[in-house]
Amino acid sequence: MLKILLTVSACFSLIQTDDFAGRILSDSYATPDEFPYAVSIKVRGQHTCGGAIIDYRWVLTAASCFARSEVRSPNQILVMAGTIDLNGMGGSLHSVDKLFVHQNYTKQFQADVQGDIALLRLAKRFSYDSNIQPIKLGTVYDGAKAVVVGWGSESNEYPVASQILKSVKMMVIPGDAACQTDATRVCAAAQTGTGTCMGDSGAPLVDVDSGKLLGIFSLGVQRGCGLGLADIFTKVEPYAKWIDYVKTI
Known part of the structure; x- marks a missing residue:
């Protein structure tokens, strides 16, 4: 500890x-089922950010992950769940059909970021098990x-x-x-x-x-x-x- x-x-x-x-x-x-809500958010196949499963089709993450315009297209985003292995062994990849960045997200200067929160909606629901939980x-x-x-x-x-x-x-x-x-x-x-x-x-x-x-x-x-x-x-x-x-x- x-x-x-x-x-x-x-x-x-x-x-x-x-x-x-x-x-x-x-x-x-981590052990395989220790943090079943944790996901890797991949942009164009590369790990970019973390996130948390909060419902069958929803992942909560930071708006700053998508601050650059070229990574705001949902078809470039995948959510990896159900595994502790970044290569995806034992887990599953999920397509995203909607990205919602909070309307108040701003970066006035380096230390002043507001509304840094975003939601990803999956194209299909998670199938909950011991490794995937909200x-x-x-x-x-x-x-x-x-x-x-x-x-x-x-x-x-x-x-x-x-x-x-x-x-x-x-x-x-x-x-x-x-x-x-x-x-x-x-x-x-x-x-x-x-x-x-x-x-x-x-x-x-x-x-x-x-x-x-x-x-x-x-x-x-x-x-x-x-x-x-x-x-x-x-x-x-x-x-x-x-x-x-x-x-x-």
């Missing part, structure tokens, strides 16, 4: 995550012990996706001048040497106690990964009504 940092550095820079930012740095490899939405709170899972890069020097799903423990912390939060964003910190980075945009932040989805990874640090500095996640609860509405379209 990884030790959780209760404090973070008071000063750091943030970058937007639409260029494959965000990775899991840890030694905790996750319920939860309410985030300061001090929550959480886990983030993803296939992000394992090295600052070599930004190549992990071949096996990994997890890292984090703690939700109050926002401050270094990690600015608001009604839709929350900060979480991990132990130095672990954390998120390239390839983990959209990765689910899950409450250890309730098993519910608290947020999705949005912003990481500019100076490198695994420095023990806080990351910003998009809270899911404030977007519950938007999610419900989109699912009726």
Whole structure:
């Protein structure tokens, strides 16, 4: 088990995550059915972001994954589910027929990303089993012990996706001048040497106690990964009504 940092550095820079930012740095490899809600989102066949299954045809992820116009076409997107192996062994690939980026998604500057949330609708429903399951939405709170899972890069020097799903423990912390939060964003910190980075945009932040989805990874640090500095996640609860509405379209 990884030790959780209760404090973070008071000063750091943030970058937007639409260029494959965000990775899991840890030694905790997932077991096949440990995180059945976790998916890899592939654009033109390459792992681009993480996401979470929330219903039979719906995956929740970050809008920043699709910030570039050339990756906004659903026919370029596949969702890999039911496996911890990035090559898809034992899992399944699912076509996407609709991409919904939140209407408030903006990037005013590097540290100010709003509405960083998106939904993918599958062409066909998931078939639930022990390796493919939805996750319920939860309410985030300061001090929550959480886990983030993803296939992000394992090295600052070599930004190549992990071949096996990994997890890292984090703690939700109050926002401050270094990690600015608001009604839709929350900060979480991990132990130095672990954390998120390239390839983990959209990765689910899950409450250890309730098993519910608290947020999705949005912003990481500019100076490198695994420095023990806080990351910003998009809270899911404030977007519950938007999610419900989109699912009726």
